[in-house]
Every structure is written in C-alpha cells, then in structure tokens.
Amino acid sequence: MQHQTKHAEFWFAHDLLFIKYKQDISITGAIALQIVKDRIQIQKGLAYCICCDVRGVKRIDKPARNYLAYEGAALCKAVAFLVDYPLSQMLSDFYIRTSRPPIPMKICMTMEEALTYLELYKYV
Amino acid sequence: MSDFNKKNRIQQIQNALIEIANGNFYYQLEISELNDELDTLAMTVNMTLEEIKTRFIYDGFANVNESYMQLVQMYFVLNIQDQIILYNIGIKKILGYSRIELKDVTFSALLNKPSQKIWQNFLKKSNSKKNPYKEKDLLLVFRTKIGMVIKINCLIGRHFDVKNDRDIFLITAVEIAKRSKKRKLRLQQKVRRRGQKAISNVANNLKPKVHLSTQDISKIRSVHQYLLTHLEQQTPSLVDLAHMAGTNEHKLKVGFKKMYGETVFRFLLQERLRRASILIQHSDLPLKEIAYLVGFKSIPHFSRSFKEKFGYTPRSFRKANFSNSSSNSK
Numbered sequence: 001m002q003h004q005t006k007h008a009e010f011w012f013a014h015d016l017l018f019i020k021y022k023q024d025i026s027i028t029g030a031i032a033l034q035i036v037k038d039r040i041q042i043q044k045g046l047a048y049c050i051c052c053d054v055r056g057v058k059r060i061d062k063p064a065r066n067y068l069a070y071e072g073a074a075l076c077k078a079v080a081f082l083v084d085y086p087l088s089q090m091l092s093d094f095y096i097r098t099s100r101p102p103i104p105m106k107i108c109m110t111m112e113e114a115l116t117y118l119e120l121y122k123y124v
Numbered sequence: 125m126s127d128f129n130k131k132n133r134i135q136q137i138q139n140a141l142i143e144i145a146n147g148n149f150y151y152q153l154e155i156s157e158l159n160d161e162l163d164t165l166a167m168t169v170n171m172t173l174e175e176i177k178t179r180f181i182y183d184g185f186a187n188v189n190e191s192y193m194q195l196v197q198m199y200f201v202l203n204i205q206d207q208i209i210l211y212n213i214g215i216k217k218i219l220g221y222s223r224i225e226l227k228d229v230t231f232s233a234l235l236n237k238p239s240q241k242i243w244q245n246f247l248k249k250s251n252s253k254k255n256p257y258k259e260k261d262l263l264l265v266f267r268t269k270i271g272m273v274i275k276i277n278c279l280i281g282r283h284f285d286v287k288n289d290r291d292i293f294l295i296t297a298v299e300i301a302k303r304s305k306k307r308k309l310r311l312q313q314k315v316r317r318r319g320q321k322a323i324s325n326v327a328n329n330l331k332p333k334v335h336l337s338t339q340d341i342s343k344i345r346s347v348h349q350y351l352l353t354h355l356e357q358q359t360p361s362l363v364d365l366a367h368m369a370g371t372n373e374h375k376l377k378v379g380f381k382k383m384y385g386e387t388v389f390r391f392l393l394q395e396r397l398r399r400a401s402i403l404i405q406h407s408d409l410p411l412k413e414i415a416y417l418v419g420f421k422s423i424p425h426f427s428r429s430f431k432e433k434f435g436y437t438p439r440s441f442r443k444a445n446f447s448n449s450s451s452n453s454k
Binding site for chain 2: 036037040041043044045070071073074075086090093094097098100102103
C-alpha cells in the first residue's frame with residue numbers, strides 16, 4: 001500500500017519501508033517533524049529497515065538534521081540512502097558524518113546496492 | 125587532468141569541510157601544485173583553518189544540538205572627539221545605562237581601563253595625518269552599570285558625514301552566543317543583584333581544570349556515540365565506559381560534561397526520554413513496551429522521569445497528544 005504525503009511517498013515491499021522524498025524539497029525542522037510523525041504512524045509500532053530515496057532533496061537545515069538523526073531514529077533498524085552525484089550524495093554524507101545518527105546507514109548509488117545492504121539488517 | 129582526479133580533489137575539499145563542521149581544525153589539504161582553481165580553493169580552506177585555529181575560543185569541540193542567538197548587538201556613532209552621537213536602543217539593556225546616563229558621554233567612558241588605552245591609541249592614530257585608519261577591528265571590553273564586563277570584537281569605521289561636513293566613527297559589535305549561555309548569564313546577574321555569591325562558580329574555580337587533548341576529545345566522542353547506539357541496553361558503569369574508550373573515569377566524567385553540558389547518565393536519561401516521547405506521540409505501542417524499547421528497566425522510574433521532563437505522565441502525554449491530533453484533524 002502506498003501513502004502519499006505532502007513531502008514524501010511511503011510504501012512497503014520485501015519487508016522494507018521505502019521512502020521517496022518529493023522533487024526539489026528543502027527539509028526544515030518542521031518538515032522533518034512531520035516526516036517522522038508520518039513514518040511512525042505508517043509503521044504501526046514495528047521497526048523496519050528503510051530505503052530512503054533522497055535524490056529529490058535540495059537542502060536540509062541544521063534543525064532538520066538534528067531531529068532526523070535522533071528523534072528520527074525511532075523504529076529504524078538501518079537506512080540506505082539512495083543518492084546521486086553530487087548534491088544528494090554530499091548532503092547524505094554530511095548528514096551521516098556530522099549529525100551521526102545512532103543507527104547503521106549507508107550511501108548507495110543504485111537501488112540494487114541499497115537492497116543488498118538492507119538485507120544485512122532486515123531480520124536482526 | 126582527468127575528471128577522476130578532479131572529482132577526487134573536490135571530494136578531499138568536501139571532507140575537509142565536513143571535518144570543520146565536526147570541530148576538527150587540525151587537518152590540512154594537500155596542494156597538488158597545479159595552481160589551478162581547485163588548488164586555490166584548497167589553499168583558501170587551509171588558510172581558513174589556520175585562522176579558525178587561532179581565533180577559536182575553546183567551548184568544547186562537540187557538535188552539540190544547541191541553538192544560537194545574537195547575545196550582544198550594538199552600534200555607536202561618534203564624532204571624532206569621542207562623543208556618542210547615536211546608539212541603538214539595545215545598548216541601554218545590554219550595558220544597563222539609562223538614556224540620561226548616556227547623554228554627553230564619551231565612548232571611552234563605557235570601556236574598562238585597558239580598553240580605554242587601546243581606544244585612545246586608536247583615536248590618536250586615526251586622527252594623525254600619516255596613514256590614518258579607515259577601518260579597524262578592535263577587541264574592546266565594555267563595563268556595564270552593574271559592574272560586569274562584556275568583551276566583544278568591534279568593527280570601527282571612519283566615515284565622512286556629508287550633511288554635517290565632518291568625520292564620524294561608526295562602531296558595530298555583534299556576538300553570537302548559545303541560548304543556554306544567556307540563561308546562565310541572567311541567572312548570575314540575578315544572584316549578584318541579590319548580593320549573594322555565585323556559589324557554584326566558586327566551587328568550579330576550586331576544582332582542578334582538566335585539559336582535553338584531541339585524543340581525549342575523540343575518546344569522549346566515541347562514548348557519546350556508543351551511548352546513542354546502545355540506548356536500549358543496560359549501560360556499563362562509568363569506569364567500564366572509560367576503559368572501553370581507553371581513558372580514565374575522571375577524564376570521562378569531567379570531559380563529557382564539558383563537551384556535552386550534561387553528565388553521562390543525565391545525557392542518557394534525556395536521550396531515552398526524548399526517544400520515548402516520539403513513540404508515545406506517534407505510535408500506538410503500549411507505554412510499557414516503549415519504556416523497555418528505549419532502555420528503562422523500571423516503569424515507575426520511566427513515569428517519574430518522564431513527568432519531571434515533560435510535566436505530564438506518559439499516559440496523560442499520550443492522551444493530550446491524541447486529543448490534540450483529533451481536534452486538529454476535525
């Protein structure tokens with residue numbers, strides 16, 4: 001089943017949660033809060049591995065990075081970021097290395113790479 | 125040069141910038157000696173790092189979740205005889221003087237003695253015909269009415285006032301501070317006004333200071349990261365945590381507080397509660413399960429700590445949140 005929100009699309013497949021951010025989105029603190037809220041409601045209390053397509057993200061501010069890194073880690077087993085070169089790759093790299101989210105995360109250039117990575121954490 | 129090399133060099137610059145964002149100012153970029161645009165950019169990064177290293181006031185190297193604000197914002201307009209012609213309203217609040225007290229006052233009178241000397245030297249040089257200053261940065265110390273001082277970098281510019289056919293000085297000063305620092309300052313002022321001693325400050329001054337080397341900082345960071353990634357598990361003792369990170373208990377205890385502003389266990393409690401509040405608000409998970417999920421071993425402890433932090437028990441927090449979201453959705 002697919003869930004459409006103002007900022008992203010969510011759907012489940014292969015026991016994974018897929019999130020695709022809308023094109024050209026600038027993530028602010030308030031948007032991050034809404035995204036985490038939507039995600040947790042959709043997950044209905046279950047923890048998932050998440051494949052997060054961030055190729056549409058063009059900006060993410062400091063309050064959003066902080067919120068996603070800590071509050072946003074709730075009910076996440078691991079996250080694979082699907083990125084492209086150079087912008088979303090840099091944004092994801094910067095986020096992982098400076099906000100230091102407390103869950104395993106990887107930057108992936110292809111969907112195949114992302115799925116292979118998430119297999120490691122799926123049944124943990 | 126191949127594209128691959130260019131990409132690599134850009135990646136190196138990006139890495140250096142991320143290290144700066146993490147508070148590491150000790151890295152330098154290798155210059156390829158091709159003297160191209162990328163070399164120029166890399167050199168700018170290296171020089172910026174050197175500048176930051178010498179100007180950076182030690183305030184912990186942690187990348188903490190703090191919000192910043194402009195603590196001090198002042199501007200003055202003076203005539204060249206040092207008399208204040210104009211100033212912003214905020215000055216009355218920052219320095220504590222009334223409008224009457226600021227009337228016909230020289231700028232120099234607002235400074236402490238050493239800064240008065242610096243200022244007088246500047247005036248002298250500025251008024252001399254040989255190479256007068258047009259613009260200069262000065263670190264000046266202002267005295268407030270209640271005897272406190274504010275040390276702040278000022279930018280002083282000399283301009284020509286066409287309308288009045290005279291030279292004037294424009295002095296601007298802005299200081300960025302952590303919001304928590306302002307709260308602390310307010311509290312200290314309140315204590316002073318009541319004529320009491322800031323007991324905690326005295327006690328802090330008596331304690332031997334712990335110097336944190338870059339290795340210590342990195343070890344303490346590793347403990348911080350360990351705590352965040354093992355929230356739901358039983359936390360090792362402070363000694364064990366210190367040994368895991370390759371440091372000693374005292375250094376971890378004092379260093380952690382210095383870097384993150386909280387003790388190890390207080391930090392852990394806050395993080396667990398923070399995580400719990402998200403799950404209470406946005407999921408239907410039973411409260412008991414949430415408590416265990418975020419690492420609480422006892423439900424009464426969870427409820428008590430939660431109420432202390434948020435002012436509600438977890439149950440009423442969920443109820444309040446539920447009624448809010450239902451009324452919002454109506």
